[in-house]
Amino acid sequence: MVSRIDRKKVVETALCLLNETGLEGLTLRRIAKDLNVQAPALYWHFKNKQELLDEMATEMFRRMVWPRLLETGPERDGPGHTWRDALLDSCRGLRRGLLTYRDGGKVFSGTRMTDESYAPPTETFLRRLTAAGFTPHQAVRAWWTAYNFTIGLVIEEQSVHPDPGEPDGRDPAYDLGDRNRRLGERYPLAALAGYEMFGDMEAGFEAGLRIIIAGIEATAGDAAEG
Known part of the structure; x- marks a missing residue:
């Protein structure tokens, strides 16, 4: 069990999953599964999917x-x-x-x-x-x-x-x-x-x-x- 996740780890996982699932298939539940946490744990970092997409776009820009x-x-x-x-x-x-x-x-x-x-x-x-x-x-x-x-x-x-x-x-x-x-x-x-x-x-x-x-x-x- 992953004991701790942070925003960066969530975004990295989401960007990796994006290439597998596409935007339509990218869900907080799927991200949580790959991180081996419960979906509510992600809400400590992102209130909703749009907030996550904003951070994903920002990280894409940086890269x-x-x-x-x-x-x-x-x-x-x-x-x-x-x-x-x-x-x-x-x-x-x-x-x-x-x-x-x-x-x-x-x-x-x-x-x-x-x-x-x-x-x-x-x-x-x-x-x-x-x-x-x-x-x-x-x-x-x-x-x-x-x-x-x-x-x-x-x-x-x-x-x-x-x-x-x-x-x-x-x-x-x-x-x-x-x-x-x-x-x-x-x-x-x-x-x-x-x-x-x-x-x-x-x-x-x-x-x-x-x-x-x-x-x-x-x-x-x-x-x-x-």
Whole structure:
């Protein structure tokens, strides 16, 4: 019998179970079973599942590659490293980090950070944009737009490829050949859309980011020059 558990142990166990059960199957009862305690013991640390998800998202953030990249951003910056590169680096790192957890996008979306670990990398990144000529408002809007695109795409990507241990595995519901057979003759463009949306997800992610960057350049005026 485990005589003592703490918040960190509960979160570590929950993150491990997440890859086995997915978000829907992750329950306090299942976590307690893996910790060899009774479920009420967990309520000393988390009042409900949402509080646990908030702490899980915060721990996921701490572990991600992208905040470390952002924290060392000024050292990495050189004449050829632009604000565009910084935005691409951060969103790519966020996507990579979330894809290591089953339903990582869903866990991260809509949760609240439980400490201020997000503040230093966010501050560093926004300073990178303001140093390039963006106003603080423009910098935040640029990041927030790219961030939400990344989260949304990861949620979709993890619906198509739910198992992080098998990134090439595909949910049968997203059988593109079957979709093409059903739609191709009557709705050829809708059939083609399936290959674009659910085919090469990484290519779609990269293309979408570049569309966003082009939009930022088009709307930020002189700021996009830096």
